[in-house]
Amino acid sequence: MDITETWNELIDVNEKEGWFHLHSKNSSYMIQIHPLGYPLHVYWGARLQAPIEVQAILPNFANETNLDRLPQEYPQYGSGDFRNPAYQALLEDGSRITELTYQTFRLYNGKQPLSGLPATYVESDSEAMTLELELEDAYSGLNVVLSxxxxxxxxxxxxxxxxLNKGVKTLKLLRAHSASVDFQGGEYDAVYLSGAWTREATIRRSRLNPGTLRIESRRGMSSHQLNPFLALVSPAANEQYGEVYGFSFVYSGNFSIDAEVDSMNTTRVTVGINSFDFSWKLLPGEKLQTPEVVMAYSREGLGEMSRTYHRLYRTRLCRGAYRDQNRPILVNNWEATYFQFDADKLEEIAKVGGELGIELFVLDDGWFxxxxxxKTSLGDWVEHRDKxxxxxxxxxNRIQKHVPQFGLWVEPEMISPDSNLYRNHPDWCLHAEGRRRTEARTQLVLDYSRQEVVDYIFEALSDVFIRxxxxxxxxxxxxGLTEIGSAGREPERQQETAHRxxxxxxxxxxxxxxxxxHIxxxxxxxxxxxxDPGMLYYMPQTWASDNTDAIxxxxxxxxxxxxxxxxxxxxxxxxVPNHQVGRITPLMTRGHAAMSGNFGYELDLTKLTDEEKEIVRFQVESYKRHRPLVQRGEFYRLLSPFEGNSTSWMFVSDDRKEALVFYFRVLAEANMPSAKLKLQGLQPDYIYQLADTKEKVSGDRLMYAGLAIPGLKGDFASMCIHLMV
Known part of the structure; x- marks a missing residue:
């Protein structure tokens, strides 16, 4: 192909020179095939108008054969590169040495779905273009297509x-990562999310040093402890400035993201299914598709990286009727009643909810x-007839006399030892024969790697949802998953169970x-x-934490x-006092925190005072007005709760004519100077009116001089400001 030939302005290819130049509106990604057939990583960053000469990045690259010195797209094990490999295979002869080399490429408009896996998608082939690089190991016949x-x-x-195993012998994959990127330099900070139950998503930032930083889960799910996300950022990068490279893994099980800085100060990031306790047998002709990694680039700090993920995940990962519809305001009975309820009590809560404008009543645990x-009954998805x-x-029918919609809690991946399902099918849980079955919360995990288990749950839940x-x-x-073994799988495939x-x-x-x-x-x-992004593909929203304390x-x-x-x-x-931490927080502040997401209530509405009911009614009406902006607007972080006494964020409409600003001050302080909050995302030459005061202020003044924050009284105070052109 000629160098001037382009494909939909998204991918340029020069087959003779062996390079591929991918470019979106503001970023470029470049790959070069080494003379020996190794795909090399040349560039990822701000958009280039023309490809970089590879010699500018890799002097004498054609003569360099030491793989430990070459930046690679999909590095192998055992042939000279001592850094983290992207894959590893065990062959029938006991060797673990394969050498993938470039064979050919394919280009097509759009994006194909991944077999059996969640993935981003297109609604028109003109939205995207896909490049596939086909690699193969001549000795074993192992074929890999990088997409x-x-x-x-x-x-x-x-x-x-x-x-794909194109050989004549069986092989076993010991590692099968989805992506690897080599950066020419080690001067990066790592930003990631860590935590624990009720303490999720703490932002961590640390300088990368020689060695390996690993973000991972071995719990069978993406976990409270570490989210499947990592960003490499320039040391000076912040919310609005600096280069950021994000890696988000679209998967809901064991994962690992490694950032390795070697002795030559290069940084390798590998992302994929965790190789811990993983292997996958490939008979001749069999395939394995890995989950996808969404790699986002920003030269305008973490804020723009986040908004890129938000826009993509909101519109091209989430699916279904509720992707673009307003989500209902709900009341959930869990913290109101826990397990102690009957139909009359539930209807009482729903009646008050209907009077306050709530749209959905959710019956939580304890109905079956x-x-x-x-301690009992998980797996027996039939009504608790005593309740x-x-x-x-x-x-x-009783609930819907008061609230339009009715919802239900289920936990279909679990089985209680004290259940009819377990008594009838004790081998349907994950287990190792003859060994103790570890119970957590008095429950075991159903073996979803077995088709008969999945089929049973599908039919049982379908019956409940219809009824x-x-x-x-x-x-x-x-x-989490323990004793990860399956009675439905032969011994040599037991390490496939977690992924299956x-x-x-x-x-x-x-x-x-x-x-x-419609659900x-x-x-x-x-x-x-x-x-994680994998679950967003099927469920457009996630309960962020069992910790409901607003602060x-x-x-x-x-x-x-x-x-x-x-x-x-x-x-x-x-x-209040909050059930998790015992804190007493004003109802207004609790409302402002909850109104910054998909809004609802988790309390006994029948116990509210008349004054509290008026506040709730106001919150419900306010959220209904602002719901499209919160659920589909552009999000800007203004003040971090990890860095000070105040937190602030805002939502801005696509046309920049409307904004909603939330401000939270945790502890009251004596004799504090007046504060100003610099907004983001507004149009500088628009004149915005503050809904409460009717004051008119220009966008540039709000962003560069700041918005004056009035004095707030007491601990745990908050305010919400609505701006309109």
Missing amino acids: YTVFAEFDVIIRSARF GKRDDD LPLGLKDLA AQVTYVKWDMNR YVLGLYQLLERLTARFP LFENCASGGGRF ERLKIQYGLSLVYPAGSIGAHVSA
């Missing part, structure tokens, strides 16, 4: 790898089997969302234990916003 998709309107590169505590003698259908007329499902998962579990989960969710397209599914795993939620929601749009974050007003 790269570039979007016209998003500064992202989407990468994955597809393995004989479940009066957390609901007339069943779910009758309850739904209860539900329009919302809260899907919970309350423990996730594939079984994805298959089930695909079937349920296809059968019930809004909300993801939950003891709160944020599985808040704690400032950190959790702020941290999650690094990657995930506000419209994907479930946030509720709960009672």
Whole structure:
């Protein structure tokens, strides 16, 4: 191909020189094939008008054969590169040495779905272009296709790898990562999210030093502890300035993201399924598709990286009717009643909710089997007749007299030892034969790697959803995977079980969302234990944390916003003293924190005073007015709860004619000077009117001189400011 030949202005190829230049609106990514056939990583960063001469990056690259010195796109094990490999295979002769070299390339408009896996998508082939590089090992016949998709309107590169055994002998993959990137330099900070149950999404930032920083989960899910995300940032980068390279893994199981700085001060980032306790047997002709990595570039700091992820995930990862619809305001009975309820009590809460304008009532845990505590009945998805003698259908009819929609909590991945399902099928849980079965929360994990288990749950839940007329499902998962083995799999494939579990989960969710397209599914795993892009593909929102304290939620929601749009974050007003930390926070502040995501209530509405009911009514009406802006607007972080006493963020409409600003001050301080808050994302020459004061202020003044913050009284105070042109 001639150097001037272009493909839809997204990918340039020069087959003779062996280079590939991918470019979106503001970024470029470049690959060069080495004379010996190794794909080399040449450049990723701000958009280039023309490809870089590879010699400018790699002097004498054609003569360099030491793989330890070459920046590679998909490095191998055992042939001279001592850094972290992207893949490794065990051959029948016991060797682990393969050498993938370039064979050919393919280009096509658009983006193909990944078999059995969640993935970003296009609605028109003109939105994106995909490059596939085919590599092969001559000795074993192992064939790998590296996929790269570039979007016209998003500064992202989407990468994955597809393995095929084209040889005549069986081989076993010991490592199968989705992407690897070599950066020429080690002067980066790493930004990632860590935490624990009720303490999710703490932002961490540290300088990369020689050695390896690993972000990973070995819990069978993406985990509370570390989110499947890493950003490399220039040391001076902040919210608005500096280069940022983001890696977000679209997967819900064991993962690893490694950032390795070697002795030559180069940095290698590898992303994929965690190789710990993983292997995958490939018979001749068999394939394995890896999950995809969304790699986002920004030269305008972390804020622009986040908004790139938000726009992409909101519109080209989330799917279904609720992708673009307003999400309903709900009340959930969990912290109101826990397991102690009957139909009359639930209807009382719904009646008050209807009077206050709430749109959805959600019945949480305790409605099925004989479940009066957390020790029984998971797997028995039939009504608890002592609590609901007339069943779910009758309850739904009673609720819908007051609130339009009825929703239900389920935990379908679990089984209680004290359940009819376990008594009938004790081998349906993950287990190692003859060994102890570790219980957590008095429950075991169903073996979703087995088709018969997935089929049973699909039919059981389908029956419940139809009978209860539900329009919302809260899907919970309350423990990690242990004794990860399957009675349905031969010994040499046992290390496939963790990944096959996730594939079984994805298959089930695909079937349920296809059968019930009108249901809004909300993801939950003891709160944020599985808040990842893979789940967003099936469920457009996630319960961020079981911690409902408004002040704690400032950190959790702020941290999650690094990657995930506000419209994907479930946030509720709960009672005080808060059930998790005992804090007493004003109802207004609790409302402002929850209104910064998908809004709801998690308390007994019948216990509110008349004054509190008026505040709730105002909050509900206010959120309904601002809901499109919160759920689909551009999000800007202004003040970090990790860095001071105040937190602030704002939402801006696409046309920049409307904005909603939230400000939170945690502790009151004596004799403090007046504060100003510098806004972001506004149009400098627009004149904005503040809804409360009717004051008119120019956009440039609000952004560069700042918005005056009035004095707030007491601890845990907050305010909300609405701006309109």
